[in-house]
Amino acid sequence: xxxxxxxxxxIRGIAQEMTRDPDVVxxxxxxxxxxxxxxxxxxxxxxxxxVRVRDTPISEQAILGAAMGAAMTGLKPIAEIMFSDFIAVCxxxxxNEFPKxxxxxxxxxxxxxxxxTGNGGGARFGAQHxxxxxxxxxxxxxxxxxxxxxxxxxxxxxxxxxRDPDPVIFFEHKSLYATKGEVPDGEIVDTLGSAKIVRPGxxxxxxxxxxxxxxxxxxxxxxxxxxxxxxxxxxVRSLVPLDTKTILGSLARTHRLFTVEENPRLCGWGAxxxxxxxxxxxxDLDGPPVRITTPHIPLPxxxxxxxxxxxxxxxxxxxxQRSLQS
Amino acid sequence: MAKLEDRAPAPKGSLNDDIGEEKRLALYRTQVVxxxxxxxxxxxxxxxxxxxxxxxxxxxxxxxxxxxxxxRPGDLSFCTYRGHAHTxxxxxxxxxxxGELMGRDIGLMRGxxxxxxxxxxxxxxxxxxxxxxxxxxxxxxxxxxxxYKGAKDVSVCFFGDGTTNIGAFHEALNFAAVWKLPVVFVxxxxxxxxxxxxSDVTAVKHPAADRAASYGLPxxxxxxxxxxxxxxxxxxxxxxxxxxxxxxLIECMTYRYSGHSRADPAKYRPEGELERWKERDPIKLYRxxxxxxxxxxxxILRIDAEVKREVDEATEQCxxxxxxxxxxxxxxxxxxxxxxxxx
Numbered sequence: 001x002x003x004x005x006x007x008x009x010x011i012r013g014i015a016q017e018m019t020r021d022p023d024v025v026x027x028x029x030x031x032x033x034x035x036x037x038x039x040x041x042x043x044x045x046x047x048x049x050x051v052r053v054r055d056t057p058i059s060e061q062a063i064l065g066a067a068m069g070a071a072m073t074g075l076k077p078i079a080e081i082m083f084s085d086f087i088a089v090c091x092x093x094x095x096n097e098f099p100k101x102x103x104x105x106x107x108x109x110x111x112x113x114x115x116x117t118g119n120g121g122g123a124r125f126g127a128q129h130x131x132x133x134x135x136x137x138x139x140x141x142x143x144x145x146x147x148x149x150x151x152x153x154x155x156x157x158x159x160x161x162x163r164d165p166d167p168v169i170f171f172e173h174k175s176l177y178a179t180k181g182e183v184p185d186g187e188i189v190d191t192l193g194s195a196k197i198v199r200p201g202x203x204x205x206x207x208x209x210x211x212x213x214x215x216x217x218x219x220x221x222x223x224x225x226x227x228x229x230x231x232x233x234x235x236v237r238s239l240v241p242l243d244t245k246t247i248l249g250s251l252a253r254t255h256r257l258f259t260v261e262e263n264p265r266l267c268g269w270g271a272x273x274x275x276x277x278x279x280x281x282x283x284d285l286d287g288p289p290v291r292i293t294t295p296h297i298p299l300p301x302x303x304x305x306x307x308x309x310x311x312x313x314x315x316x317x318x319x320x321q322r323s324l325q326s
Numbered sequence: 327m328a329k330l331e332d333r334a335p336a337p338k339g340s341l342n343d344d345i346g347e348e349k350r351l352a353l354y355r356t357q358v359v360x361x362x363x364x365x366x367x368x369x370x371x372x373x374x375x376x377x378x379x380x381x382x383x384x385x386x387x388x389x390x391x392x393x394x395x396x397x398r399p400g401d402l403s404f405c406t407y408r409g410h411a412h413t414x415x416x417x418x419x420x421x422x423x424x425g426e427l428m429g430r431d432i433g434l435m436r437g438x439x440x441x442x443x444x445x446x447x448x449x450x451x452x453x454x455x456x457x458x459x460x461x462x463x464x465x466x467x468x469x470x471x472x473x474y475k476g477a478k479d480v481s482v483c484f485f486g487d488g489t490t491n492i493g494a495f496h497e498a499l500n501f502a503a504v505w506k507l508p509v510v511f512v513x514x515x516x517x518x519x520x521x522x523x524x525s526d527v528t529a530v531k532h533p534a535a536d537r538a539a540s541y542g543l544p545x546x547x548x549x550x551x552x553x554x555x556x557x558x559x560x561x562x563x564x565x566x567x568x569x570x571x572x573x574x575l576i577e578c579m580t581y582r583y584s585g586h587s588r589a590d591p592a593k594y595r596p597e598g599e600l601e602r603w604k605e606r607d608p609i610k611l612y613r614x615x616x617x618x619x620x621x622x623x624x625x626i627l628r629i630d631a632e633v634k635r636e637v638d639e640a641t642e643q644c645x646x647x648x649x650x651x652x653x654x655x656x657x658x659x660x661x662x663x664x665x666x667x668x669x
Contacts, residue, residue, distance in 0.1 A: 025474065040580040053472065057504065059497035065463020066470055066501065069481070073402070092457050092494075097464065101453060107658035109453060126340040141659050141667070165661035195668065228328035242668040278669075288480060 001184055007177040009151035010040040011244070013158030015079060016187060018048050021076060027054045028080025037082055038118055038177055060086050063163065064093035068167075071113040072101070076162055084119040084133045084171060090256045091136075098167035099142025108156040114161045114168045119147065120211050120262055121294075121310050122175030130293075132262040134245035135269055137169045144192055145239040147171040149213035151181040153237060156190025164192055172248045173210040193211055193241030198251065200269060201232035204256035204320060207247060208271060209236045211259040212311060219260075219316035227321050231258075239269050244276055252326075258320055262313050265296045292319050343552060347619070349395065353553045354616060355629050356391035357609050362637040363420050366442075367410065367427055371588050375425045375645065377541055381443045383411035385583040388608035389514050390415040392556025396564060402452045404483040407442035408514075409454030412484050414461030415545045416449040421640035430515040430647040437650040438658075442531035449501055452481075460486070462511065466502050469567075480567045481509045482560075488519030490533040496540075499575065503541040510560070510569035513577045514550060520586040531567075534577040543575050550578025551608040554615065580608075 004012065018024045026044065028036075032055040035042035045053045048055055056063050060081060067079035087094055101109040121130040121139070137145045144166050146156045154172070160169035196212065201221050208216035213235045223229040232250050236243070251257055257277050259270030274289040292311045299308055340395050345353075364384050370376040383390060394403065409476030412513035413423055426433030427441050434446055442456040454470065465483035472479050490494065490513060502509050513534035517523060529627040530536035535545045549555045554576060561576035581603035585592035592600075604610075613626055659665035 054505075057497070057500060059463075061494045061499055062463045062466065062497035062501040065460065065494065065498065066467035069464040069469070070471045070474075072464070073468045075471050077467075077473065092460055093463075096457050097455070097460055100656050102661070104435060104439040104443045105447070105453065106438045106654070107663070108435070108445055108447040110661065112661075114356075124638070141665065144660075172623020213496075240667050244668045 001182055003180050004027055004183045005177065006151050006154055006172070006179050006181070007038065007040045009154035009171060009183060010158070011043060013155040014041065014044060014154065015047060017159055017162040017192055018044070018052060022053060022072065022076065024052070025052050025070065026078045027056050027067065029056055029058055029063070031055060031080050031149050036080070038174065040172065040177060041080070045193050046250040060090035061093065064090045065097070067113045067115070068093060068097055068111060069113050072109055076112055078114045078116060079271045081117040083114055083129045084117040084237070085128050085131050087117065087136065094169065095140055099140050110165060111167045112165045114170050116170040116172060118174045119171040120173040120175055121306055122154070122211065124301055124303050124306060127298035130299045130306070134239055134265050135267055136169050138269055138272070139267070142167070143240060145169040145171070146192060146237060147173070147210040147211050147239070148237060149176065151174070152183045152188065153190065154189040155183065157277060158190045158191040158238065163189070168192070171210065175211050179214070193238050193243055193267065195237055195243035195246040197232060197246065198233045198235045199231065199233040199272045200319065201263055202254060203230045204258060204324060205232050205247070205250040205254045206233045206258045206260060206316070206320065207236055207270065208233060209239070209262040209269070210262065212262055215259045215311060215313050218313040219320065222313065222317045222321055227325065229324055230318065230320060236269070247273065247279070248281050251277060251283050255284055255286040256324065257285065259289070259291045259314055260321070261291065261293040263294060263312055265291070265293045268293055287323060290319060290323050292316055340514050345557060347348070347621070349557070350616060350619065351621070351625070353391050353557060354393045354612050354626070355633065356395060356415050357387040357553060358386040358611060358630060358635070360390055360414050360631045361609055362633050363423060364410060364643055366637050367424065368584065368588070370641070377429060378440055379429065379587050379589070382584045383407035383408055383582065385603065385607070386514055386516060386580045387411060388553040388556050388581055389512065389550045389578045390572065390613070392485070392553045392555055393487065393512055393560045395553070396557050396558065396560035397450070397480070397482065400479040401564070402450050402468050402479060402481045404461040404468070404481065405444065405454040406451050406485050407454060407456040408460070408486065409444050411439070411442040413446065413451050416451050418446045418449050418451060419640070421643050422446070422637055424640050425644045426649060428644050429649065430644055431650045432647045433643065436654055438654065457488050457490035460502065461493055462483070462489070462498030463501065464508055465509050466498050468618060469502065469507035470505060472508050473505070478568050479508070480564045482512060483509060484512045484514060486519065486525040487513060487515040487517070487533045489513070490537060491528060499537070499541040499543070499573070502545065503543060505571065506572035510563045510567060510575045511573060511575045513570070513575070514580055515577050516580050516582040518582070518586065521522070532577055534575055534645040536574045541575070546574065546576045548576060548578055549612060550580035551606050553608060553612050591604065
């Protein structure tokens with residue numbers, strides 16, 4: 001057991017898979033010699049060499065297209081898109097190419113690759129370098145979408161993503177890179193499609209993802225100490241596949257549902273989960289489900305503005321308390 | 327590399343030149359297969375037996391025949407939505423191509439892909455891509471795998487003149503050149519992107535070749551209607567790729583006889599242009615080539631008749647074939663064979 005940053009967990013997760021399988025290769029902008037703009041790939045170039053860890057031009061379409069061509073023909077590429085906002089410039093591969101090749105070819109074409117990308121706000125980067133865009137990917141049949149919140153999950157879910165036979169979009173949260181957590185020694189392999197109850201509780205279920213997980217946990221502690229409200233917090237971890245069993249199981253015990261989403265309001269993943277709850281767990285609910293999200297705005301750069309845009313510990317706690325005690 | 331402007335006249339006499347009789351007859355047959363199958367696809371449209379859209383290669387047969395004819399087993403083709411020709415040229419059975427166009431269970435992808443997405447991995451046809459430019463980077467990736475693995479296969483990527491003005495073209499060319507990838511980019515310049523002449527919207531005369539220098543590549547323009555010229559250009563580019571010499575970009579001058587798609591009657595063409603190109607019809611030209619090399623008329627007619635019969639038989643087989651089973655609607659979305667996104 002060692003304490004590791006989320007950033008170092010990315011390095012260890014990639015290294016674990018590259019050590020295991022010589023067909024795992026890694027490409028992206030500034031990922032090699034420079035060690036990544038977030039320093040989340042430091043040392044991989046030295047460890048695995050310039051053939052397996054390869055710097056690319058600023059050509060997001062070429063990066064994702066090349067990853068796909070390599071995946072179709074036998075490699076297991078990991079491709080980095082530096083900021084998840086840049087997915088928009090290569091969205092053809094995310095939306096049209098990776099996820100449809102198997103279906104359109106009646107199962108002939110395989111696309112086992114991982115796109116890892118820096119997602120989310122909190123760094124004061126403004127509207128084009130701060131978005132939470134996991135919902136852009138969640139809606140596309142054929143993709144898998146994961147977003148770890150802890151160093152241990154980074155390693156385990158990275159392993160699961162690299163070993164998965166489908167294209168996986170792996171959202172790392174930029175504001176979590178410096179956070180620390182306990183990580184066991186040795187190989188860590190998790191499974192895609194499993195949510196994790198990170199805090200058991202009996203009064204309400206709070207669903208959260210990535211940066212919103214530590215905030216939901218802090219809000220739950222605040223609610224407990226200040227109001228005696230005992231919340232269960234679930235780290236959704238994987239949007240596709242989605243672990244509805246764990247979520248609906250929790251709802252059957254707590255009878256109240258809250259989602260904490262960093263994304264702007266419309267079409268967030270929480271909307272899908274609320275819809276599932278309404279459809280399949282309506283009679284378990286003692287009150288209306290509540291979505292706590294960023295407003296439907298582009299993200300501002302100034303710290304005070306960004307802080308009031310993203311769901312905060314205070315806003316989460318206040319909203320849950322208001323719903324449960326009104 | 328032969329250029330359009332200094333193309334030599336067909337040599338007379340012996341069949342035992344660098345191409346040889348057996349290869350020439352194969353190149354001819356492939357062109358006739360494409361011509362007959364494409365014409366049949368068009369006829370089946372008119373009978374409403376082919377639905378959706380379709381983009382024919384009538385007039386462009388020599389490009390597909392020449393590049394495929396020079397490939398080895400294991401070489402990979404990446405095609406566009408105008409991909410019937412390149413798929414047939416790799417030896418995919420006519421019945422599977424027509425069956426796919428007709429949405430039958432015997433179709434290449436059982437009707438799940440359609441005309442614009444013909445794919446046959448076992449024949450090295452790694453897909454037909456309907457988003458302009460998308461497959462150039464994908465071909466780079468397949469070539470990267472070959473380079474990484476030390477394999478000697480070449481990835482060959484076909485696209486139209488219109489593709490040269492989209493970003494992915496330029497990203498892929500630079501990427502392939504910088505990484506010295508064994509990939510061959512083949513631009514079929516048929517003079518029209520969709521409805522608009524490519525020259526109206528492009529800053530240079532030769533939309534592919536005149537950009538080659540930007541990526542440190544030689545400028546190559548060839549006669550895309552002469553299967554021998556195409557074949558020789560392909561061999562040279564493949565040899566270079568296999569030897570670690572990196573990518574090639576080859577612009578093939580050709581002409582499509584039909585409109586962009588079935589919805590297009592091609593009324594934008596100047597009068598006489600189609601007729602002028604038909605004087606240099608690739609199949610007519612190649613028949614003359616065969617005769618010049620001493621191939622008898624009976625051998626040529628035999629190939630024509632055999633192909634015609636194959637296409638007729640394939641057509642009847644497709645007409646009689648069952649539609650796809652409805653349960654394939656939700657298969658192969660994910661690698662587990664199904665479409666489940668939740669537990």
